[in-house]
Amino acid sequence: MSDANTAINTVSVDCPAKTNLTLHVGRPRSEWGGRHELDTIYCAVGVYDTVTTSRKKPGSGFSLNLEGAYLGDLASSGSDMRRNHAVLALFAMAEASGHEPDVALNIEKRIPVGAGMAGGSADAAATILALNTLWNLDWSIERLQQVAATLGADMPFCLTGGYARGTGFGEQIEQLSENSDAVLELTDQGFAGRLLVGAYQAELRTPEVYAMFDQIGAGATDNNHLQQASISLHPRSGQAIDEALQAGAKQAFVSGSGPSVIAFVPTDDAARAVQSAWQQSRCVDRIIATKAPAHPIVHIIA
Ligand SMILES: C[C@](O)(CO)[C@H](O)COP(=O)(O)OP(=O)(O)OC[C@H]1O[C@@H](n2ccc(N)nc2=O)[C@H](O)[C@@H]1O
Numbered sequence: 566m567s568d569a570n571t572a573i574n575t576v577s578v579d580c581p582a583k584t585n586l587t588l589h590v591g592r593p594r595s596e597w598g599g600r601h602e603l604d605t606i607y608c609a610v611g612v613y614d615t616v617t618t619s620r621k622k623p624g625s626g627f628s629l630n631l632e633g634a635y636l637g638d639l640a641s642s643g644s645d646m647r648r649n650h651a652v653l654a655l656f657a658m659a660e661a662s663g664h665e666p667d668v669a670l671n672i673e674k675r676i677p678v679g680a681g682m683a684g685g686s687a688d689a690a691a692t693i694l695a696l697n698t699l700w701n702l703d704w705s706i707e708r709l710q711q712v713a714a715t716l717g718a719d720m721p722f723c724l725t726g727g728y729a730r731g732t733g734f735g736e737q738i739e740q741l742s743e744n745s746d747a748v749l750e751l752t753d754q755g756f757a758g759r760l761l762v763g764a765y766q767a768e769l770r771t772p773e774v775y776a777m778f779d780q781i782g783a784g785a786t787d788n789n790h791l792q793q794a795s796i797s798l799h800p801r802s803g804q805a806i807d808e809a810l811q812a813g814a815k816q817a818f819v820s821g822s823g824p825s826v827i828a829f830v831p832t833d834d835a836a837r838a839v840q841s842a843w844q845q846s847r848c849v850d851r852i853i854a855t856k857a858p859a860h861p862i863v864h865i866i867a
């Protein structure tokens with residue numbers, strides 16, 4: 566059979582986590598279900614979840630398997646499979662394309678859960694990208710982002726990675742090139758290249774962080790307006806930021822709604838100094854070394 570007719574049976578996607586290099590938060594909007602106005606610069610970072618989608622027998626329904634050493638609250642038997650963001654994305658794509666959701670989903674999780682790094686959104690985006698190939702839809706990124714925006718604020722960005730400006734409640738995306746003025750300005754300030762992620766067993770629920778923001782507002786000099794709220798709910802993140810900056814990090818901040826902390830470390834010495842400061846003070850539970858920016862990678866397996 567020619568390639569065009571060979572059925573694709575298994576597609577996997579490595580999808581990076583996201584952070585916010587700036588996150589300016591406005592007032593909640595009732596027409597957005599209480600979500601706040603945002604003006605943010607998203608940046609994908611090189612911590613990847615891998616979602617593999619495989620065709621199943623017609624009418625057999627979906628299946629979900631989770632792998633990884635740090636599954637957070639996903640590991641509990643009580644966590645409802647049907648609420649997993651990857652499963653929600655499967656059903657949204659099935660609905661939008663008229664396919665039956667007879668697909669096996671396997672998620673290898675590496676992105677810390679409930680960390681402010683859009684781990685769930687990354688898995689949903691990976692599922693959307695994989696199904697676009699598995700089902701030969703070949704839809705444009707704009708069409709895929711329309712489906713993603715119905716599922717979560719930071720999901721549309723996760724489809725493209727790299728850098729983007731997010732407005733609205735975060736779902737209006739303007740892709741930014743690495744040599745755009747906005748990115749060059751942030752790169753000059755040290756928001757690029759090698760970084761360390763300080764991750765925690767503890768999770769923060771995004772709605773609770775926004776509710777705390779409504780109470781206490783943003784720190785006067787914080788690029789991330791949710792940082793002060795996140796630190797008040799999880800003080801160890803504030804300690805990790807102080808330790809990183811004292812040890813030579815160029816920038817250190819809470820990632821999105823937190824609790825994880827991102828420290829940009831431009832040199833080997835800075836990376837080693839931040840790593841040992843975090844280990845000695847025990848102010849983080851796990852350290853992941855990687856770099857930014859990053860992009861999703863689609864693999865056709867069979
Ligand atoms: C904190 C960020 O990660 C920054 O990129 C995002 O704004 C959070 O995006 P997300 O987790 O995809 O958020 P969603 O799943 O869409 O919404 C979860 C909850 O977060 C709050 N939320 C989210 C986005 C937003 N612009 N304002 C909000 O107040 C709302 O309580 C909402 O019900």
Ligand SMILES: Nc1ncnc2c1ncn2[C@@H]1O[C@H](COP(=O)(O)OP(=O)(O)OP(=O)(O)O)[C@@H](O)[C@H]1O
Pocket residue numbers: 638639648649650651672677678679680681682683684685686688689719768769771821822823
């Ligand atoms: N595939 C998934 N991966 C991670 N969390 C998931 C997934 N599906 C559902 N969830 C639920 O979503 C909640 C938030 O998970 P997630 O890792 O996306 O948080 P987050 O990184 O703080 O997100 P954000 O940065 O968008 O606020 C978790 O408590 C988890 O129970």
